[in-house]
Amino acid sequence: MKSILGPTGRNLIRSLAYTRTLFAFDFDGTLAPIVAVPDRARIRSATLNLLNELNSRKDLAIISGRSIADLKNRMGLEPRYVIGNHGLEGLPKSRFDLAEAQMTCEHWSQTIERRLENPKEPGLWVEHKRYSLAIHYRHCKNKKKVRAGVLSCVESLAPKPRIIPGKDVINVIPKEAPHKGFALQALMKEGKYEYALFVGDDDTDEDVFSLMDESILSIRIGKTLKSNAQYYLKDQSEINAFLKLLLENKA
């Protein structure tokens, strides 16, 4: 894994000027820094200025675990594509049954609330995102114990969900739902893009990184040997340097 801001990465980014590329980003931890209260997550003004500049020149996609309604309220830009709920919401020509996913999530939500109710762990809360759930435990005292309890709870749900642990959060998603990797490839096909670049920071972004698609340049926020991404940015604060690098391309 190499830094995308190093000589190899810079050369590669320069060569994107000659190909029809879709520029795709995750939201939390990528464009916006991780904050203690997820509802307060915002893109910093300097990042937003760079993104808006890029958006005026190139096609952008935001692919996030948040719902589309939530994303639209907090993004401050209008990219060509906004995909929510880890890839299952907002996908053009998707055959995935959203109504069924919504019903399943309502059922799961009631079950989880009932099971985690007694005794209710302070700081633990369930975010209902219509088509998926996120169980947050960032503010719990004994995170390890709470996480184990939540995992045991969601593993016994019916129908069985796809469970993706994230940063102090457990994501619960309908099993057959399109994931971020599927979503990105579908957008590339829909918009006839020859190439895509994707930046993400979390385990759900590994759905893109693990595609090993030679038409996708994958960049992870935070270097880790566990990731399948090709390149990395040291941390979220490097996103501005990266966006500036993209803007150096005149074509």
Added chain:
Amino acid sequence: MKDVEALAQKITRLGSQIHHWNKLSQDELGLSFFQFHLLSTLRKKPGLSLQKLAQNCSIHPSTLTQSLKPLLKRKLVGMNPHPRDSRSKILFLTEAGHESLMHFRRNFATLEINITHEKA
């Protein structure tokens, strides 16, 4: 037996014709058709490894290494270490490579007429 001989003759002629077309495009447009194909593939998929580029172009990696040498020397293609495999390299199109590709595209029509003429 006769059929095999006829086939061998046709293949030999075709090989010679391909060689002629490649030389013609190289002389007149600065790139052989094969080199154009390599650059074109790298334009669409920047960052391919040598092995992947060979696969994409349906050729053996050793043939590719030879074909790449003049493109690297003319700085039409750049080569850097692979991000995940220290034994491998990745390739990408340079600005000069892109200009060369565009020049070929813009002027190809005249060459095509010549090729049609040669065939006749």
